[in-house]
Amino acid sequence: MALIMLTLSACGGKTEPDASLSSIMNEILQKCGINGEIELETADLLDYYGIKSADVADMAACVTMNGIFPDEIIMVKASNSDAAGRIKKCLENRLNEVLNQSKNYDADSYAVAQKCKVDVRGEYIALFVSSKHENMTKLYNAHF
Amino acid sequence: MKSTVSFTLGFLMLLSGCTLDIDMNTVPNETSTNKSEAPPSIVIHPMDENGKPIEHKPTVSDDENTQDPEVTDPDNNGGETTDPNIDGQGAETPDPPPEITVTYGRVEETERCDDSYFSDAVFIGDSISLMLSYYARDQRKENPAFLGGGQFLTSGSFSYRNATLPVTESSIHPSYQGEKMLIEDAIALIGAKKIYIMLGMNDIAGKNYSATLENMTEIISRILEKSSDVEFYLESVTPRMEDAQKERLNNDIIRGWNTRLEKYCEENGYFFLNVYEAVSDSNGNLKAEYCSDPVSAGDSCMGIHMTYAGCEKWVEYLYTHAPALPEKKG
Numbered sequence: 175m176a177l178i179m180l181t182l183s184a185c186g187g188k189t190e191p192d193a194s195l196s197s198i199m200n201e202i203l204q205k206c207g208i209n210g211e212i213e214l215e216t217a218d219l220l221d222y223y224g225i226k227s228a229d230v231a232d233m234a235a236c237v238t239m240n241g242i243f244p245d246e247i248i249m250v251k252a253s254n255s256d257a258a259g260r261i262k263k264c265l266e267n268r269l270n271e272v273l274n275q276s277k278n279y280d281a282d283s284y285a286v287a288q289k290c291k292v293d294v295r296g297e298y299i300a301l302f303v304s305s306k307h308e309n310m311t312k313l314y315n316a317h318f
Numbered sequence: 319m320k321s322t323v324s325f326t327l328g329f330l331m332l333l334s335g336c337t338l339d340i341d342m343n344t345v346p347n348e349t350s351t352n353k354s355e356a357p358p359s360i361v362i363h364p365m366d367e368n369g370k371p372i373e374h375k376p377t378v379s380d381d382e383n384t385q386d387p388e389v390t391d392p393d394n395n396g397g398e399t400t401d402p403n404i405d406g407q408g409a410e411t412p413d414p415p416p417e418i419t420v421t422y423g424r425v426e427e428t429e430r431c432d433d434s435y436f437s438d439a440v441f442i443g444d445s446i447s448l449m450l451s452y453y454a455r456d457q458r459k460e461n462p463a464f465l466g467g468g469q470f471l472t473s474g475s476f477s478y479r480n481a482t483l484p485v486t487e488s489s490i491h492p493s494y495q496g497e498k499m500l501i502e503d504a505i506a507l508i509g510a511k512k513i514y515i516m517l518g519m520n521d522i523a524g525k526n527y528s529a530t531l532e533n534m535t536e537i538i539s540r541i542l543e544k545s546s547d548v549e550f551y552l553e554s555v556t557p558r559m560e561d562a563q564k565e566r567l568n569n570d571i572i573r574g575w576n577t578r579l580e581k582y583c584e585e586n587g588y589f590f591l592n593v594y595e596a597v598s599d600s601n602g603n604l605k606a607e608y609c610s611d612p613v614s615a616g617d618s619c620m621g622i623h624m625t626y627a628g629c630e631k632w633v634e635y636l637y638t639h640a641p642a643l644p645e646k647k648g
Contacts (some may be wrong), residue, residue, distance in 0.1 A: 210610065212456075218455060220495065220496055221455075221470070221493075221495075221496075223496070224493055224496020224497065225496070226496070237452070239445070239449045239452070239610050239611065239623045241489070241625075244445075244474075262359070264496065267498070270487060270488070271474070271490070271498075272474075274388045274475075274488050274489070274490050275473075275474040275475040275490060289504075302343070
């Protein structure tokens, strides 16, 4: 039991963040020095990611269009565990698209894309596609 | 040589793969005021497999004495014409429909169309058009009818070549309603009638023109197989910024492609939209204020993607290069 507690503590252990997703996104944008982002809304997720609005309880997402490897931040709280599974699949598909696309451009971008991953914590699913994904993930994790 | 097809609203029929044309020899000239002359004779022109006229420029007069003999009043069991001019009984005649001349090839500036022009449009493209989709999405918050609510089928690094490949986990195709699919299938599902395509940036590096033309032809054929009643608006590839010129892909190569694309449109009966000219500076480079990824901003920047200001210019070009089309029947 103590080991489990220790493990949870080491990982943060919470499945609810201590801040809203939108405030986490703003913090990530600010601390990672990302400008010119295009903010996405729940209704946009279907067109761009295949995520249905009914599956979304809360979300914060944005993209930039500033290079071969645009920044992409998607954080979603699913409406339930089944929805979480579907959203995870959608974001994995999106990451796969990014991999395919970056593969066509240059090895550096492809290498970055290979390090990006879909993060699942209970009903919270996140994807950070960026050359700054490590820092983004760290900032996100700090809220759990 | 431009393929020119003239239509008069309400006077053109499509009959079993043929165009129906009115013989102008029987039609009085513009100055005629005689309302009771006989209807014109009909000439049938063959159409090719794509539904385009073959070596013919059908011209239909807007003369009010001409009329489509197939137009009947559904309440008239005899199928007799309802045009009062035909039997000489006509009292007041409504103004003749305006002549609509459709000229394929390069589209010259037109009067600004309204949003509804794009209500049956779909916009297909790569990451450059992806930005346009974001721009349209934001504009639609204020004006839901912006660009007619037309759909977007875009994907980063999408190309004519990619479009020919089957859909697999690793393939690059746009998604519609969250499902990755072939564009011909997506267009059929959407039911679009105006097909705007801006592809080529990811095809033409190294002057890969011939293969790109072949792939484009293949895609257009596939679209027509599933959606025969459509018009194609092929958009030029847009320029790179001055400092983003590369040996394998620079503005000379882009212009070389656009020249071929324009000729292709003329020869095959498609509209050519030279968006390049709308967003370029006096030297033919992408204007700095229209570029969201100038090379000066970082190593990964390509000098090709648009800012919202660039998208605004691009969209305005579409609104002011909107050729009138004849109403489709039936």
